[in-house]
Amino acid sequence: MRVSTAPARQSDARMFSVVVQGYGAGSxxxxxxxxxxxxxxxxxxxxxxxLNGGRILEVIPAEADIETPAAAAAVAPPSPxxxxxxxxxxxxxxxxxxxxxxxxxxGTVLGNYSLLSEGAIGRVNHITFDLSEGNLHYIEGQSIGxxxxxxxxxxxxxxxxxxxxxxxxxxxxxxxxxxxxxVRQLQYEKDGETINGVCSTFLCDVEPGAKVKITxxxxxxxxxxxxxxxxxxxxxxxxxIAPMRAYLSRMFEPGERxxxxxxxxxxxxxxxxxxxxxxxxxxxxxxQRYLNEYPDNFRxxxxxxxxxxxxxGGRMYIQDRVLEHADEIFALIExxxxxxxxxxxxxxxxxxxxxxxxxxxxxxxxxxxxxxQLKKADRWHVETY
Ligand code: NAP
Numbered sequence: 001m002r003v004s005t006a007p008a009r010q011s012d013a014r015m016f017s018v019v020v021q022g023y024g025a026g027s028x029x030x031x032x033x034x035x036x037x038x039x040x041x042x043x044x045x046x047x048x049x050x051l052n053g054g055r056i057l058e059v060i061p062a063e064a065d066i067e068t069p070a071a072a073a074a075v076a077p078p079s080p081x082x083x084x085x086x087x088x089x090x091x092x093x094x095x096x097x098x099x100x101x102x103x104x105x106x107g108t109v110l111g112n113y114s115l116l117s118e119g120a121i122g123r124v125n126h127i128t129f130d131l132s133e134g135n136l137h138y139i140e141g142q143s144i145g146x147x148x149x150x151x152x153x154x155x156x157x158x159x160x161x162x163x164x165x166x167x168x169x170x171x172x173x174x175x176x177x178x179x180x181x182x183v184r185q186l187q188y189e190k191d192g193e194t195i196n197g198v199c200s201t202f203l204c205d206v207e208p209g210a211k212v213k214i215t216x217x218x219x220x221x222x223x224x225x226x227x228x229x230x231x232x233x234x235x236x237x238x239x240x241i242a243p244m245r246a247y248l249s250r251m252f253e254p255g256e257r258x259x260x261x262x263x264x265x266x267x268x269x270x271x272x273x274x275x276x277x278x279x280x281x282x283x284x285x286x287x288q289r290y291l292n293e294y295p296d297n298f299r300x301x302x303x304x305x306x307x308x309x310x311x312x313g314g315r316m317y318i319q320d321r322v323l324e325h326a327d328e329i330f331a332l333i334e335x336x337x338x339x340x341x342x343x344x345x346x347x348x349x350x351x352x353x354x355x356x357x358x359x360x361x362x363x364x365x366x367x368x369x370x371x372x373q374l375k376k377a378d379r380w381h382v383e384t385y
Contacts, residue, residue: 015036015037015038016036016037016038017034017035017036018034018035018036018037018045019033019034020033020034020035020054021054022054023035023054024054054336091220091223094139094142094220094223095137095138095139095142095217096142096216096217096218096219096220097215097216097217097218098135098136098137098216098217099134099136099214099215099216100215101145101147101160101215104145104147104213104214104215105131105134105136105213105214105215106133106211106212106213106214107129107130107131107136107179107211107212107214108129108130108133108209108210108211108212109127109128109129109130109206109207109208109209109210109211109212110128110129110130110178110208111126111127111128111208112125112126112127112128112203112204112206112207112208113125113126114126115182115282115283116279116280116282117278117279117281118279119277119279120277120279120280121276121277121280122184122185122187122280123184123185123204124182124183124184124185124238124239124280124282125182125183125185125203125204126166126180126181126182127180127181127183127203127204127206128167128171128172128178128179128180129178129179129180129212129214130177130178131171131177131178131179132177136179136214136216136217137169137176137217138165138169138179138216138217139169139217139223140165140168140169140223140224140243140246140247140250141164141165141219141221141222141223141224141243141246141247141341141381142164142165142216142217142218142219142220142222142223143162143163143164143165143216143217143218143219144162144163144165144179144181144214144215144216144217144218145160145161145162145163145214145215145216145218146160146161146163146181146199146202146203146212146213146214146215147159147160147213147214147215148161148198148199148202148203149202149212149213150198150202152198158198158199160213160215161199161200162216162218162219163181163182163183163203163242164181164182164219164222164239164240164242164243164343164383165179165180165181165217165242165243165246166180166181166182166241166242166243166245166246167179167180167245167246167249168246168249168250168253168256170255170256170259174255174256174259179214181203181242182239182241182242182245182282183200183203183204183239184200184238184239185197185200185201185204186200186201219383221381221382221383222243222341222343222381222383223381224247224250224339225339226262226263227267227337228263228264228265228266228267229266229267229337230267230337230338230339231267231268231269231270231332231335231337231338231339232247232251232267232268232269232270232338232339232341233270233272233329233332233333233338233339233340233341234247234248234269234270234271234272234340234341234343235272235318235322235340235341235342235343235344235348235352236271236272236273236274236318236342236343236344237273237274237275237317237318237343237344237345237348238274238275238280238282238344238345239282239344240342240343240344240345240383240384241273241282241283241343241344242343243341243343243383244271244273244341244343245282245283245286247269247341248269248271248286248287248290248298249286250263250265251265251269251290251294251297251298252265252269252289252290252293252294252297252298253286265297266297267297267337268297268298268299268332269297269298269299270298270299270300270301270329270332271287271298271299271300271301272301272302272303272318272321272322273300273301273302273303273318274302274303274304274305274317274318274321274344274348275302275303275304275305276304276305276306277304277306277307278304278307281302281304287300301321301325302321303316303317303318303320303321304316305317317348317351318348318351318352319348319350319351319352319354319355320351322351322352322355322356323351323354323355323358326355326356326358326359327359327362329356329359330356330359330360330363333356333374333379336377336379338379339378339379339380339381340374340379340380340381341381341382342381342382342383342384343382343383343384344384344385345384345385346384346385348384349382349384353367353371356371
């Protein structure tokens with residue numbers, strides 16, 4: 001974008017021509033055009049273009065051609081359906097439902113280990129399955145179904161449960177023949193008894209060599225944009241880190257970068273991670289390595305709820321961290337190359353909305369209007385339970 005450096009006149013009557021591509025309704029969007037705007041509306045127009053996926057080529061003073069208020073109204077920022085500047089991976093080519101529940105793929109467990117350090121709460125495991133005997137393949141951001149062995153209380157086979165995939169399409173060993181999950185054993189108290197989740201317990205206990213029924217893959221909500229210059233903001237609680245771990249491997253693992261010459265990530269990736277205690281942090285060594293190797297591209301902000309306090313003296317949740325950095329996050333979101341991904345507990349959503357509402361209001365914008373626009377532009381991705 002070229003912005004004129006002509007000295008500004010301190011007058012409300014100043015007019016500017018904004019040369020823009022990919023902005024407006026219908027055929028306007030396909031061509032390059034000029035929008036004239038008064039100085040007072042310039043910032044709002046620039047924001048609107050950015051949020052709607054347009055590209056500003058030039059901003060020039062239009063002094064000799066001052067418009068009447070009616071003409072200015074005619075060129076006021078429109079609110080067209082937004083178009084993503086960085087379209088998602090072609091959704092049509094994304095693999096889905098290759099294996100269905102009636103005929104699942106039988107994946108041999110290659111490894112199953114704890115991701116937690118001493119003193120952590122609960123059980124979280126990384127489990128890898130062999131895919132070499134079938135046609136199950138997937139891309140980052142998808143999920144697979146697992147049908148646990150055994151029967152339910154009615155003597156029927158268990159239903160499948162979906163888990164976000166934690167590996168890239170190439171798998172942890174880069175051979176394109178494995179898939180990995182990050183699973184917390186669900187445990188809760190009922191009538192004074194500890195109840196263990198059926199599928200999560202099955203997965204945390206399963207031994208290498210066992211064959212597990214797998215379906216899928218499914219899901220197109222959490223796909224990464226193919227744009228190597230995209231900015232990717234990730235908000236994860238607990239095992240909601242699974243898809244983010246896959247994205248970050250794709251972006252920063254040396255072996256991944258060697259395998260993906262068409263994806264040399266150069267944008268900014270910012271991970272917000274919420275866990276109860278430091279020993280509950282997941283894939284921490286990898287993330288620290290990415291921080292060392294890519295300090296200009298990777299940023300990592302933690303909310304450790306039972307060790308850190310928010311400004312009100314309560315548990316530090318990721319929405320508190322989002323609030324602390326709301327202006328920076330909002331400035332990034334104004335860039336059409338920025339995508340936001342949220343995965344984990346549903347409870348974080350209202351807090352994140354509140355933080356964004358405040359940041360938007362500080363700029364005179366309305367988050368309740370902007371969020372659906374981002375969603376339509378395929379830049380706001382949520383998978384929470
Ligand atoms: P967890 O370890 O129990 O919790 C992660 C962190 O989130 C803890 O620090 C917890 O704090 C905090 N937290 C609790 N309530 C919160 C709230 N309202 N807002 C923000 N943070 C909050 O996490 P987990 O057991 O792994 O659970 C992750 C959840 O993500 C599960 O519900 C799982 O089903 C879901 N998940 C979804 C997907 C998906 O949608 N694809 C994938 C993976 C996981 P305190 O416990 O200290 O209060």
